[in-house]
Ligand SMILES: [Zn+2]
């Protein structure tokens with residue numbers, strides 16, 4: 616799955632660019648936004664200007680390109696299964 620900033624399309628380079636309010640610095644995409652030190656779940660992720668990105672905050676899940684499609688496919692799968700079950 617591709618990860619990029621929803622605002623400027625900057626792609627995280629694998630570096631530890633994010634700092635939690637507890638002071639811990641880590642790569643937020645390794646833990647899907649959860650701080651490994653205090654286990655706080657960060658719902659928003661800021662882009663990294665000094666690494667070539669913008670400075671905008673976006674919902675963490677918006678960074679994952681194609682996630683909507685995966686959810687759509689899952690919903691479709693559930694509906695398909697229900698249709699099968701409803702048949703006599
Ligand atoms: Zn923390």
Ligand SMILES: [Zn+2]
Pocket residue numbers: 620621622623624625662663668669670671
């Ligand atoms: Zn950006």
